[in-house]
Amino acid sequence: MNKIHVTINDKACEVEMNLSILEACKSLDIEIITMCHLDCITDVGACRLCLVEIEGINKLLPACTTKVADNMIIYTQTEKLKRYQRITTELFFAERNHVCSVCVANGKCELQKLGYKVELDHIRYPYLFPQCDVDTSHPWYVLDHNRCIMCTRCVRVCAEVEGAYNWGVMNRGSQVRIISDFNTPWGDSTTCTTCGKCVHACPTGAIWPKAIVQGQLDKKPEMINELVRKRKMKL
């Protein structure tokens, strides 16, 4: 196994080649905050929470989509990064309508946990309060755009693990939306297999089963990881 030398937070470390910075940090028990990352599916660098500072590069790079290189000097815990993480989290809250007290995911939400981690007590930016649709057309599940943070974990898990390609992304900027097929109601989808992987992959209360009431949601995103490992073992 080829090993390379990197310096992470002023500590010399030896890691395997071809790992992303995120994977390398994980193997060394260095915590990096992420939202759009899910073990075993492709990383896209959507949430910008895992940004790290690398010496010699004058912009911040996402740890999940940047590979480690020999003699790389990486910082994951600087004050600048912490400030950016808090700003990013505040913008998640300000962009759509996250009303925790009426949300099915209340108390079990990754966005809430992220807020606590980055010490977010209030949002300094004006709320956009967009009018977002709620798609209840599926017989079992609901898609609530108000609570979506566009991590695209549902899109990737549907394409890569289930192979159904039901979910997609349309528009840009604040108009960006997750869509089922060609922007048709989820219930009319000809590709959805109703497997429920997107429900478990979703970090917030944006996709949830109808049989659930406020604060009762219990998601198991680690199940996706297990499924991928089991399926590969069979292959």
Add this chain to the structure above:
Amino acid sequence: MSLLDIDERILDVAALADIVKCPIVDGKDLPEVDITLVEGSVTSDEHYHEILHIRKQSKAVVALGDCAVMTNITGMRNYFNLKDVVDTAYVDAISNDKSGNIPNDPALLKLNEKVVPLQEVIDVDFVIPGCPPDADTIFYVLFEFLNDRIPNLSEVKKLKYG
């Protein structure tokens, strides 16, 4: 009124501070005070003037609860036009008297187009999020302030929304 959730510990607060005004105690004007806990968001002209007055009279303003900090449920009408919201309640609702009259008595407060959290109107010194805000957290913040210390919610793992 989440303050009352601290139960008998309100006696510890009363030993260190005088509680001079409270919505259910009296309607007197707010005198000059050290700390004001404000619940709820700014939804109308009356709230707007009230919060400016509170800011003027208080050395420290504490936003208490998700409504004050992030508008919470009160802000859910912001996704729609104010007219649509009022019509839904007084004109289109099945339960109303079909007259279509919208109450406009001068004694009633006038709703603003958008609901905003306190920090968009005034400088807020401290926030306690939570719906409802946790009683232990309220007591912790008050006790720290009354003993001349600055509380830190994330340090004591008391941050909570929803």
